[in-house]
Amino acid sequence: MSLIEQALRKQQQKRQQQGKEENKVESVEPDNDALLNKDATAETTDTAQKNAQQVSQDVEKDLAQEEVQQKPRVAAETNNKSIFINEALLSQKGFIVASELSGQRTIKEEFRQIKRKILNNAFGPAKETLDNPNLIMVTSAKPNEGKTFISINLALSVALEQDKTVLLVDADVLKPSILKELGVKPKAGLIDYLMGDVTSIGDIIYDTNISKLKVMPAGKTHHLANELLASERMAKMTTELSERYSDRLVIFDSPPLLGINETSILSNLMGQALITVEENKTNLNDVKHANHLLRDELAKGLVLNKAFYSQKESYGYYGYGYGYGENNNE
Secondary structure, three states, X not given: OOHHHHHHHHHHHHHHHHHHHHHHHHHHOOOOHHHHHHHHHHHHHHHHHHHHHHHHHHHHHHHHHHHHHHHHHHHHHHXXXXXXXOHHHHHHOOOOOOOOOOOOHHHHHHHHHHHHHHXXXXXXXXXXXXXXXXXXXXXXXXXXXXXXXXXXXHHHHHHOOOOOEEEEEEOOOOOOOHHHHHXXXXXXXXXXXXXXXXXXXXXXXXXXXXXXXXXXXXXXXXXXXXXXXXXXXXXXXXHHHHHHOOOEXXXXXXXXXXXXXXXXXXXXXXXXXEEEEEOOOOOHHHHHHHHHHOOOOOEEEEEEEOOOOXXXXXXXXXXXXXXXXXXXXX
16 A cells, blocks of 8 residues: 555545544534534644645655656666686787796787887877877778787777777678677677667666776677768767777777778778788788779878797887887787
8 A cells, every 4th residue: 555545635634533533512402513513524624635745745756756767777787798708719819918938029019119109199199190109090992901910909008008098990881790709608789779769878887807808799790890980979988988088099890991991981980900911912902992982181001910930039020100010919
C-alpha cells in the first residue's frame, strides 16, 4: 500500500470515528450541534484532502530527488570501464612492454625515434602549423603490411612517457584487429558511436591496466562501416578528441589508402600520418600513390616494417624523414 493510500485510509478512519462521536452528540442536542458537526466534518474532509495532497507531493519530490541522485551514479558506472591486457602475451607477440628484462632494447629504441618526431609535432613548436596535431593516423598502401603492429607499438611506446597519455583507436572498421592482438574480447566501440547506439565518446574509451594507455575498439560490424568514417559524426568526434583531450596523443589504426576512398577522407581530420611500408613487398609506385592521396598539410612519414638487417644492437638504420624507422618484427 502506497503512502498516499495509507494517508487516505487513516483520514477515512478518523472521519468515521468522528462521525460516531457526532452522532452521540446529535442524539442529545439535535438542533444546534447538527450544523456544527456538519461544518466540522467538512473541515475534516478538507484537511484530509490537503494532507493527502501534501503526502503525494512529498512522495513525488523524494522520487525526483532519488532519480537525480542516481543519474551521476549510472553515468559513473558506465564510464568506469576497463580492459585487462596480458603483457606477457604482448611480449610474446613482439609488442613493447615496460619490463627491462624483456630483451626489447632495439625495438624500443626504434619506436623512440619515431615517437619523438610525432610528439614534437603534436606538442612542440610545430603544433602551431598543423590542424589537430595530436591526431595521428597509421595506414599503409595495401593490406597486410603491418600497420596494426606499428599502431600498437607506437601507442605502447608513448605510454612509457612520464607525462603523456595515449588513446589507441581501432579505425580499421572492416578488418578490426586491435582487441584481438591485445588478447581482449570484442566490446562496443567506434561504429556503435557513429551509428548513434552510444551517445557519449567516453562510453567507448576503455582504461587499461597499462598506465597511460586507453583504447577505443572498432565496435560491431556494419556493411556501411567505411562510409561512417566519412560521416559528419566522425568529423565532430575527431574535433572533440583533439580539443577536449589536447594533451593526449590519439593514434588511429586506419584502413589502407589504396582502394578505400574513405581513408583519404579520414586523413583530412588528422594532423599527422604514418604510412607503413613492408620491405621487399610494397611497390614504390603504390607508396607514391598512397602519399599523393594524403593532403599536403599533413605531417607525413614512412615506417619501414619487416626489415631484415643485422641483429647487432646498433641504431644506424634511420632515415632523415620525419618519423622514419625500421623494425624486423611482424
